[in-house]
Amino acid sequence: MSQAGFPNLFSPITIGNLTLRNRIVSTGHETHLNDQGRIGDRMIAYHEARARGGAGLIVTEVALVHPSAVFVADPIRVDTDECIPGYRQLAKVVHGHGSGLIAQLFHPGREMLASEDGTAPVSYSSSPTPNERFHVMPRPMPLEMIAEVISSYGDAARRMREAGLDGVEIVASHGYLPAQFLNPQVNRRGDAYGGSLENRTRFIRDIAADIRAKAGKDFIIGLRLSGDERSHEGLEQSDMLEACAMIAADGVLDYFSVVAGSSATLAGSVHIAPPMFEEVGYTAPMGQAIGARTGLTTIVTGRINQPQDAEKIIASGQADLCGMTRAMICDPDMANKAQTGRVDDIRACIGCNQACIGHFHDGYPISCIQNPVSGRELHFGAPALATPKRRVLVAGGGPGGMKAAAIAAERGHEVALFERNAQLGGQARLAQLLPHRAEFGGIITNLTREMELAGVDIRKGVEVTEASITDYAPDTVIVATGATPRWPEFEGRDDAHVVDAWQVLQGDADVGKSVVVADWRADWIGIGMAELLAQNGHSVRLAVNGYMAGQSIQMYVRDASIGRLHGLGVETLPFMRLFGADEDSVYLQHIMSNEAVICEGVDTLVLCQGHTPRNTVEDLVRELGLEHHLIGDCVAPRTAEEAVLEGLRAGLAV
Template sequence: MSQTSFPALLSHITIGGMTLRNRIVSTGHETHLNEQGKIGDAMIAYHEARAKGGAGLIVTEVALVHSSAVFVADPIRVDTDECIPGYSRLAKAIHQHDTGLIAQLFHPGREMLASEDGTAPVSYSASATPNERFHVMPRPMPCEMITQITAAYGDAARRMQTAGLDGVEIVGSHGYLPAQFLNPHVNKRKDDYGGSLVNRTRFIREIIEDIRRKTDPGFVVGLRLSGDELSHEGVDQSEMLDACETIAAAKQLDYFSVVAGSSATLAGSIHIAPPMFQEVGYTAPLGQCIRERTGLTTIITGRINQPQDAEKIIASGQADMCGMTRAMICDPQIGSKAKAGRTDDIRACIGCNQACIGHFHDGYPISCIQNPISGRETRLGEVPPISGKRRIMVIGGGPAGMKAAAVAAERGHDVTLFEREAQLGGQARLAQLLPHRAEFGGIITNLTRELELSGVDVRKGVAVDEALIREYTADAIILATGAIPRWPDFEGRDDAHVVDAWQVLRGQVAIGNSVVVADWRADWIGIGVAELLAQKGHSVRLAVNGYMPGQTIQMYVRDASIGRLHSLGVQTIPYMRLFGADENSVYLQHIMNNEPVICESVDTLVLCQGHIPDNTIETVVRKLGIEFHLTGDCISPRTAEEAVLEGLLAGRAV
C-alpha cells in the first residue's frame, strides 16, 4: 500500500496556529517516566521516538495546575516556572521532527488515586458528592478557590507557551474536575456554578477564557471530554452534547478530544484504556455527534490500532484526527510505515493493557509486552553492533524464542529457529482461545512478521535432541523451551477426574457438568477457563488462591471479566488452596486459617496451578559445553511480557 491508501489520515490539518503533517495523535497518557516531577531524558526519548516514527501530534501526559491536584506520588506539576526548562527541551526534540506538541492541564477533583506521602489528601470537587471507585468524599470548592484554580490553568498555559509548545489541552474527560462541574449528579451547587447548563459549564468556559487572556491568539486550546461517561450517574451522551454546544458557542476553543468512560466507577474506568474485547473505534460515533453539533475539529480515541481503521473514521467524517496511543506504544513507527505502504510491517497493539497502563497502576514506567524498547529508549534504544557473524541456534518458537531469533538475525547473525510443534506461538496459541482474548494471537502474527523481515530460517515440527545440536554446530544457542502445566501433589489426584487448563483449551478431555477450577496463579488463565466453561453450559466454581479472581492481571481486564463471571453464574471462592479430591468432591483449605472448605457434587477438577520450566534441553547443552542463553519460561514461568523482553536481550547478547 502507498501513501495514497491513506489520503485522509496522512493529510495536513491546521488547528489554530498549528499545522500538522498528518492526523495521527499520541494522546495524553501516563508514562511514569518523569524525574522527580519534571520532564527529563527518559520522557523526551520516549516521545521523540513517536515523533521520529511519524506522529502528527503528541499530547503529553497530565500535569497538575494546582497544589490541590496531586493525585499520585511524584506527579508532573506545572504550577511554577520550574517546569519550563523540561518542557522546552521536549518541545525542541519533538518539533525537529515536524510534529506538534500539546500539554495536558489537569486537576482530578475527587478522583484521587494516591498521594505524595501515603496520607489521604483533602480532595475538592463541585460538591460533597463521593465517588464509587476510590471511595473519596470531596470538599466543595469555595468560590475563591474556583477563581484561584481557574487562574492556575491560565498560568500553566502561559508557561507552556513560554516553553515553546503549540498549545494545551484541558482534561475534562473521565469524570475529572471539569466534568464534575458538568455532571448534574455530582454538581449540587446553588451558586453561579451549579444548576443550569450555563452554570455547570461556567467553570470550563472561564478556564478557556483565562487561558486565552494569558496566551497569544495562535496558541491552541483543546478540551478532552468523555462523549458518554458510561457510568452510574455519569454524564450521558445527550447531556455531553448540550454541554459541548454551549462551550463551543464562545468560539474560544480550537478542538475537542473525545473518549468514553469515567474514572469514578469500576465499570466506567475500563474505557480509560479499553481492553481487547471492546470493538475497534467504538468511540467514533460519540465524536461524530460532537463534531456535527459544534463544528469544531475533533479527535477520537478508543481502540484505533491500525491506519486502515483510522482512515475509515476520518474519511467518513466521524473525526478529524485519531488518537492511536497504544498503537504507537506498541509500534512508534506506525506513521512512517503507513506512509511508506508497509502496513504488513506494523506491530499491531493487541489491547492487553499489561505493560502500558498496567505498569502505571503498579507504579512502574510504561512499556509494551510486544515492544520492550518502549519506555526504555535511553537504555535499549541503540542496537549493539556485532563483531562478527555467528551461527545461532534458537530452540523454542514461543514469544521468547521468536523475539530472540528476530533480534539476533536483524543484527546480522545466521539464525535458525527450531520449534517442535507444527505452529509457532507457544502458550500464546492457547491464550487466544479464551473468551475475549482472541486478539492475543496477534502477538504471534507480529513476531512471525519480525522473523520474516529479519531472515530467520524457521524449522517447525522439529524436536531438538543432542544429535541435532551436535549436527548444527552452533556458535551459541538460545534456549526458549518454555514450560509445562504444573500438577501439584494432592490427595486423590489419581482417583478423581482431574484435567489441566491446557487440556481443556486443546479439547483433549471430556468435562463433566459440575466443575471446580482450582486457580493458584490468580491470573488470566483461571478466570478465562472458568468463563469459557460457563459459556459452554457447565456449572462452575472458581476457587482462587488469592483475594479475587484475576488478582495479578491489569484491573480493567480483571474487573470486566469478574462482571462476566457474575452474569454467567460462576461461583467464586477466594482465599482457597487445593488440598485434595475424590470421585465427586474437591477439598480446599482457607489460606488464612487452614479451615476446610468442601465442594460437593463435582464431576471435574480443572487445574490452573501455574507452570514448571521445561529444562530438558538445557541439561543437554550444559553437558556439551556450548555457549547458551536462557530466555522466557524455561528460566522461570511468568508472562509474555518477560518472554519478549528476555528474548530481545538474548538476541542482543549473542
C-alpha cells in the first residue's frame, strides 16, 4: 500500500500558521530522559528519531509552569529562562527533519504522584476536594495564587516562543489542575472561578488569553482534555462538550487534543495509556463530537497503533490528526514506512505498557519491549556492519533469539536460527492465549518480519544437537533456549491433581470445577490464568505470593485485570505460600504470620510458579568449546523485555 492508500493520513494540514506534512502526532508522554529538569542530549535524540521517522507533529512531555506544580522527582521545568537553551536545541533538530514542535504546559493540582525529596509536598487545587487514587488532600488556591499560576503559563509560553517552538499545549486532561476547575464535583468555589460553567471555564480561558497576550497571535495554542474522564464523579462527555464550546467561543485556541480518563481514580487512570484490551481508536467519537461542536481542529489519541486505523478515523471525519505515540515508541519509522508502502515492515505496538509507561512509573527512562533502542538512542545508534562476517547459529526462536538473529544478520553475518518447535515465538505463543492478551502475539509477527528482512535462515522443527552444530559449523552460538515451568517441591505434589499453566493453555490438562491457582511471581500469568478459568465456568481461588494479584506488572494492566477478576467472582488470597496439596485440598501458608490457610473442596491445583532455565544447549556448546552468548530465560527467567534487549546486545556483540 503506497501513500495513495493513506490519502488522508498523509495530506498536509495547517494549524494557525503551521503547515504539517501529515496527520501523525507523537503526543506528550513522560520519557524520564530529562537532564536535571532540562532537555538534554538523550531527549533530543529520542525525539529526533521520531521526527526523522516522519512524524508530522511532536508534542513534548509535561513541563511545570510553577514551583507548586512539582509532582514527581526531577520533572522538566519551564518556570525560569534556564529552560530555553534545551528547547531551542530540540526545536532546531526536530524542525530540521520537517516536523512541527509543540510543548505541553502543566500543573497537576492535586494529582501528586511523588515528590522531589521523599516528603509529601503541599498540593493545590480549586477546592479542598481529595482525590481517590493518590489520597491527596489539596489546599484551595487563593485568588492571588490563581493569578500567579495563570501568569506563569503565559511566561512559559513566551519562553517556548523564544526557543523557536511552534506552540504550546495546555494540559487540562486526566483530571489535572485545569480540569479540577472545570469539574463541579471538585470545584466548589464561590468566587469568579467556581459555580457556573462560565466561572468554571474561566481558569482555562484566562490561561489561554495570557498565553496569547505574551506569545503573540501567530503562536499555536492547543488544549488537551479528556472527552470523558470515565471516573467516579468525573467529567462526562456532555459536560466536556459544553465546556469546550464555551472555551472555543473566545477565539483564542487553535486546536483540541482529545483523550479519555482521569488520574484521579484507578479506573480512570487506565485510560492514560490504555492497554490492549481497549478497542482500537475508542476515543475517536469523543474527538468527533468536540470537533463538530466547536469547529476547531482536533487530535484524538487512544489505541491508534496502525496507519490503517488512523486513516479510517481521519477519513470518517472523527478527527483531523491522530496521536500515535506508542506506535512510534515501538517503531520510530512508522510514518515513513507507511508512506512508502512498507506497511508489513512496521513494528506494530502491542499495547503491553511494560517498558513505556511501565518504566515511567518505576522511575526509569522510557523504552519498548520490542524496540530496546527507544530511549537508548545515544547508546545503541545504528548497528554497524560486521567485519569480518561470521557464521552465527541462534538456538531458540523465542523473542530473544529472533531479535538476536535479526540484528546479527542486519549487520551482515550469515545467520541461521534453529527452533525445536514447529512455530516461532516461545512463551509469547502462550501469552497470547490468555484473556485480553491476544495482541501480545504481535511480537512474534514483528520479529519474524525483522528476521525475514535481514535474511535470517529460519529452521523450524530442528533440534540443536552436537550433530546439527557440527553440520552448520558456526563461528559463534547465541543460546536463547528459554525455560520450562517450575514445579517446586511440596507435600502431595505427586498425589493431588496438579497441572501447570502451560499445560492448561496447550490443552494438555483436564481442569476440574474448583481450582486454586498458586501464583508465585504475581505477574500476568497467574492473574491471566485465574481470569481464563473463571471465564470458562470454573470456581477459582487465586493464591498470590505477594501483596496483590499482578503486583509485578504495569499498574493499568493489573488494576483493570483485578476489576475483571472481581466481576467474575474470583477469590484472591494475597500473602500466600504454597505448602502442600491432597486429593481435595490445597494447603497454603501466610508469608508474614506463617499460619496455615487451607482451601478445601479443590479439584485441581494450577501452578504458576515461575520457570526453570533450559540449559542443555548451553552445556553442549561449553563441552564443544564454542564461543557463545547466553540471552533471555536460559540465563535467568524474566520477561520478553529482557530477552529482546539481550538479543539486541548479543546481535551487536557477535
